[in-house]
Amino acid sequence: MFDVQRTAVKQSQQLFKQGLAAQRTVDTIALTGLKGQQSLQRQQLELAQAATHGYVNTTAALFPSDEPSDAHRTIDETFAQLKTTHAEFYDAIEAELERDVDSATELSSEFVDALDEQTEQLLEMSHSIEDQTVENVSELSGQLHEQLEQTQQLQDELEDQLERQTGDVADLLERQAEQVEEFQQQLEEQAEDVTQQLQSQQVESQTKIDTDAEHTLESIEGIDVETREQLSDAGIATIDDLVRADAESVSEAAEVSTSDAEEWIEQAEA
Known part of the structure; x- marks a missing residue:
């Protein structure tokens, strides 16, 4: 130029x-x-x-x-x-x-x-x-x-620093994931133990109720073995079940009169 x-x-x-x-x-x-x-x-x-x-x-x-x-x-x-x-x-x-x-x-x-x-x-x-x-x-x-x-x-230094920080974060997340998995496993084990305990208690309670004369229908006058089986098939197996039932349901399940059903309920309540 x-x-x-x-x-x-x-x-x-x-x-x-x-x-x-x-x-x-x-x-x-x-x-x-x-x-x-x-x-x-x-x-x-x-x-x-x-x-x-x-x-x-x-x-x-x-x-x-x-x-x-x-x-x-x-x-x-x-x-x-x-x-x-x-x-x-x-x-x-x-x-x-x-x-x-x-x-x-x-x-x-x-x-x-x-x-x-x-x-x-x-x-x-x-x-x-x-x-x-x-x-x-x-x-x-x-x-x-x-x-x-x-x-x-400067760009190279920033990239190195970012790479190190990214690696640290990845390690931290991995450790946290392991801790969460371990905690979840502990919760599952505890839940399983509690479930087993509840089942055991329920079985024991049911066994006690089934074998305790005070809780079975044997103590109700007028209910024989055959009637107990009929009521049990209808979901009325204990004194408490009978108290909660109404006269019509009991009468229909045992094939008896309503007055007999009311009398059984009154005995159960007493």
């Missing part, structure tokens, strides 16, 4: 020189076109100045530094000198061209020399800006590379 811009400046310089050469030919041919040629070359100076400013602005936008303002000032001073020389040149030509065309040629050469000198200064300034830009870019690249390495190192 810098090479392209410097080439553009040099081309502008060559075009301006060519304009001066053409102007000298025109001055030799006719003095009547002197004012028009002077205005034309002044416009060329303005365009060259604007183009140089544009080049510096483009460079500053891509690679910010403290030099663009100095560059603009140098450009303006340079072109101010060129414009002054240009005006003096045409003033001298206007006064002397009729007497000595060679004097105009000499002044033109001085102007071209001044243009070459100022253009060389601009090119040297461009090289300086380019060197500074390359140095800044290299330094910035090194800083970015260092930051990337630090970021990668």
